[in-house]
Amino acid sequence: MTISTATTDFVAAQRVNRRNTFLLLAILTLLAASIGYLVGWFLGADDRGPRLLSHGGVIGAALMASASIGWSLVSLAVSDKMVLGMASAKDIDKADAPQLFNVVEEMSIAAGVPMPRVMVLETDALNAFATGASVQRGTIVVTRGLLNTLSRDELQGVVAHEMAHIANLDTRYMVMVGVTVGLIALVCDMALRTLNWGGSAHNRSSSGNKKDSGGAAILIILLLVIAILAPLAAKAVQFAVSRQREYLADATSVQFTRNPNGLISALQKLADKAAPFPGVSHATQHLFIVNPVQDFTKDTPALLATHPDIEDRIARLRNLGS
Numbered sequence: 308m309t310i311s312t313a314t315t316d317f318v319a320a321q322r323v324n325r326r327n328t329f330l331l332l333a334i335l336t337l338l339a340a341s342i343g344y345l346v347g348w349f350l351g352a353d354d355r356g357p358r359l360l361s362h363g364g365v366i367g368a369a370l371m372a373s374a375s376i377g378w379s380l381v382s383l384a385v386s387d388k389m390v391l392g393m394a395s396a397k398d399i400d401k402a403d404a405p406q407l408f409n410v411v412e413e414m415s416i417a418a419g420v421p422m423p424r425v426m427v428l429e430t431d432a433l434n435a436f437a438t439g440a441s442v443q444r445g446t447i448v449v450t451r452g453l454l455n456t457l458s459r460d461e462l463q464g465v466v467a468h469e470m471a472h473i474a475n476l477d478t479r480y481m482v483m484v485g486v487t488v489g490l491i492a493l494v495c496d497m498a499l500r501t502l503n504w505g506g507s508a509h510n511r512s513s514s515g516n517k518k519d520s521g522g523a524a525i526l527i528i529l530l531l532v533i534a535i536l537a538p539l540a541a542k543a544v545q546f547a548v549s550r551q552r553e554y555l556a557d558a559t560s561v562q563f564t565r566n567p568n569g570l571i572s573a574l575q576k577l578a579d580k581a582a583p584f585p586g587v588s589h590a591t592q593h594l595f596i597v598n599p600v601q602d603f604t605k606d607t608p609a610l611l612a613t614h615p616d617i618e619d620r621i622a623r624l625r626n627l628g629s
Contacts, residue, residue, distance in 0.1 A: 331548060332480070335487040335541060336375045342491060342537055343371025345530050346498050375490050379483040383440040386482045390438050390594065394586040396426040396448045403427075404454060407462065411447060414467045417563040418474040423447050427454070430584040433577050436594040437469035438478050445473035452580065457573055464560055464570030465577075468596055471559035477552045481545075481593065488545045492538040499534045549593045550615045557620055558627060567624045574624075578602075578617045 347367025401408040408425060415422045423437070423445035431452040439445035447469045449462075457465065472478055561567045574597070581597040592600045593613040603612045 331544060332483055332487065335484065335491070335544065336372055338537060338541065339375045339487060339491050339494070340368040340372040342494055342498070342533060343367035343369070345533060346494065349498075349527070349530050371490070371494065375487050378490060379486045382482050382486045383479060387438045387440060387444060387446060387478075390591055391426065391446065391448070393588065393591060394428060394436075394448065396428055396446075399425060399427050406459060407449065407454060407466075410459065410463050410466045411470075414463070414470040414563055417467070418470045420445065420470070420474050423470070423473060427451055428584070428586065430586075431455075432582045432584045432599060433457075433580040434584075434595045434597060434599050435465050435469055436591075436596065437472040438594065439473055440479050440482070442473055442476070445470075445478070447473075450584075453577075456576060456580070458569075460566060460569035461573035461576070462569075463564055464566070464573045465596060467560035467563040468556045468570060470563065471556040472552070475552070475555060475559065477556065478594075481549065481552070484545050484548055485593075488538075488541040491541045495534040495538050498530060546593070546611075546613050549613050553596075553614055553620065554623060557624055561624065561627055567627055571621050571624050574617055574621055 344361070344364040344367050347370075348361040348364035350363055350367075404425075404427070411425055412422060420442040423439065424447070426446060426448045428434075428448060428450045430450050432450055433453045433456055435447070435449040435453055437445060437447050447466060449465070453462070453465065557570060560570050564570070577597045581595075581599050583599050587595070587599045589600060592598050597617065598614045601611075603614055603616055607616070
């Protein structure tokens with residue numbers, strides 16, 4: 308069965324997806340800078356009490372924004388090597404899996420991107436993922452179980468999904484989002500630890516002035532609330548981006564293959580056999596076509612779900628072009 312894409316503007320969807328990702332990155336970086344400002348504001352407060360414009364806060368915001376951008380750039384340079392090393396992925400030759408290489412070559416032509424590196428994970432579990440900071444550095448990894456189980460059409464649907472992640476630059480953006488979220492969580496944890504000793508110090512320094520003490524107390528409460536809620540909000544944003552990118556990669560897979568049935572059938576098999584395996588962790592679970600660590604349903608809280616419900620993904624694929 309072929310499918311018409313007349314009712315689905317993939318190019319526009321990809322353009323909106325990239326724009327929204329840049330916006331989210333900007334928001335996360337602003338959040339990180341705001342937390343840095345509050346921490347610097349808190350640490351820089353003296354016996355005169357906290358002031359709205361804080362020299363320490365400006366320094367903290369600048370440090371956080373710089374760290375977010377710098378850490379992201381460094382991560383982009385080494386993230387693919389780290390992920391492949393953690394997963395214990397192995398290079399294979401075309402002679403080892405001629406059908407896989409043939410499918411990858413077809414989908415790279417359909418996507419208009421260079422032929423990616425092809426690797427295999429030696430596990431019976433069914434799964435796959437893509438990585439790479441650019442389309443020129445793309446890598447597609449599939450498990451041995453997936454190679455031994457899926458038909459050619461099913462394999463093509465999975466490879467096209469992973470090729471979509473490379474073509475849409477999902478692999479780059481998710482690294483940057485993940486780094487920023489991790490930085491926010493790290494600094495908020497440090498802020499909470501700082502409150503254990505910083506709060507008592509401020510109370511002692513301002514014990515003779517009720518007005519100053521009240522201002523310091525308000526600042527401590529504000530910092531405490533943000534330090535607790537900011538990492539949760541940032542993680543929710545990260546997972547929301549991940550879920551939307553899975554939907555778009557599914558749709559783009561159909562754009563490349565013109566056949567939704569292959570990916571639909573593959574997802575049904577993956578849902579039954581996407582078990583955990585050595586090398587996968589909570590740090591890499593969001594990269595896979597289906598989460599190998601835990602199952603998600605429509606009732607799963609958004610904060611915990613890295614992937615959409617598979618039944619929902621299948622329903623959307625069936626509705627494409629209808």
